[in-house]
Amino acid sequence: MAKPLLEIEHLSIRFGEQGEKLVVDDLCLSVAAGERVALVGESGSGKSVTALSVLRLAEHAKTSGRIMLDGEDLLQKTEQQMRGIRGADVAMVFQEPMTALNPLFTIGQQIAESLRLHEGLRANAARARGIELLARTGIPEPERRIDSYPHQLSGGQRQRAMIAMALACRPRLLLADEPTTALDVTVRRQIVDLLIELQEQEAAHHGMAVLLITHDLNLVRHFAQRVAVMEKGVLVESNATAELFDAPRHPYTQRLLASEPQRQVEPVASGAKRVMEVQGLCVDYATSGLFRRRAFRALHGVDLSLRHGETLGVVGESGSGKSTLAATLLGLQPPAAGSVHIDGMPLSTLRTASSRKSLYAKLQVVFQDPFGSLSPRMTVEQIVGEGLRVHRPELDAGERRERVAALLQEVGMPWDVMLRYPQEFSGGQRQRIAIARALAVEPEILILDEPTSALDVSIQKQVLSLLANLQKNRRLSYLFITHDLAVIRAMAHRVVVMKSGRIVETGETSDVMDAPTHPYTRKLVAASMIAATPLAV
The missing domain is CATH 3.40.50.300 (P-loop containing nucleotide triphosphate hydrolases)
Known part of the structure; x- marks a missing residue:
């Protein structure tokens, strides 16, 4: 050595x-x-x-x-x-x-700063070196991208730009x-x-x-x-x-x-009813042009269904339409065309506050970042009990408190944390609190939007085991959105693969993961197999 x-x-x-x-x-x-x-x-x-x-x-x-x-x-x-x-x-x-x-400076200016301070390069030489570094890290059109601000680059391009900055002075x-x-x-x-x-x-x-x-x-x-x-x-x-x-x-x-996710799903009952059905779903976003507003189509004719007690995995890269799909199913984004039925109720007819209230009693969501989705000004008791106050107004304070304590114990948290605040807990504990909040109104469907991506591997395994046990005990249906194919293998009965707002492949999880037919799916599966590649030497 x-x-x-x-x-x-x-x-x-x-x-x-x-x-x-x-x-x-x-x-x-x-x-x-x-x-x-x-x-x-x-x-x-x-x-x-x-x-x-x-x-x-x-x-x-x-x-x-x-x-x-x-x-x-x-x-x-x-x-x-x-x-x-x-x-x-x-x-x-x-x-x-x-x-x-720094959001106020272009990528080129930020690379040039290091070159100017450490190597004494003048502006033209620093710009030329910056273009060379961006090209070396694989950013397309480096002559143009060097004048871009961070928000104008994708996540991968921003990371490449940061690597270019780090390597600037060798x-x-x-x-x-x-x-x-x-x-x-x-x-x-x-x-x-x-x-x-x-x-x-x-x-x-x-x-x-x-x-x-x-x-x-x-x-x-x-x-x-x-x-x-x-x-x-x-x-x-x-x-x-x-x-x-x-x-x-x-x-x-x-x-x-030993923390790699292990498959732990119960088979879906024969003849299980459909609790969610989506047909021909299209969603448009308005974008501003130079002379007129234009529509950008984020979802193109999406069809999917979810059965009672089933987990449907939704995978795809950023920009594939996963988050838009979730927002639309939650009634937060109006569709341009198509239909969504939740437990037989058409989403398009739920226009009043009382009708939407009935929807949210059946459909809840767990977000990626529990620290961002839990109010830092509310105690755990207030956070978990909020849904009960809205959907179960007949419960008095004592009954709500008992119900919150039972929910916390169900997700593996001691009841005596109720007077504490989210910032006092670890990431895994906060995600358990978020799950308890979602379960408070006894929903049939949970939309899980990257619920474990911000967690360590061992904590991720614990949360996945919790979700599997809750599904088994409550016969919940999950729409599981993630880009982690190992999690999909462990949790999903079926999977849909999204690219550019379209579903390009769907099927049983084992069939899609082990023998993908679409080139995009094959690319995703190949990229996830880092552990199977030879060790670097």
């Missing part, structure tokens, strides 16, 4: 006025020049704060130990010296490019903090392959190494040469990727590797 480029020696990180909260405990980790290392663990394990500490960006942290970059201790550098290191010697790719990129160490979490499966695969390609090119010239921070084990297996596992701030295991996946030693590593 090449000599260590990064050596973290007995690093401890504390927060609080007296340093009472220990988040990283005596961490020892090295990354060799030209090496790809993955640091994995669940939320709260200390991964991201470790990466931020390498750049001295962990605000209000109290650190001890040493962080050696090519023999020099970064913890002993002044802030002015660190400014010369950030971006030049050590660069970072963040999880969410839309929040990491850093020796690249820190990648969950660089693919917010991306579709096909874009995720493209970004992973791009990072491998660029790292190998840069390693050949000056030994650039990558430290990948992630909880995506499929990504780790495809990308990393060595893996380090953290649990609650402690490094519990480190090994070559193949050895760690084939023979994990620590119980925590074993639990992580």
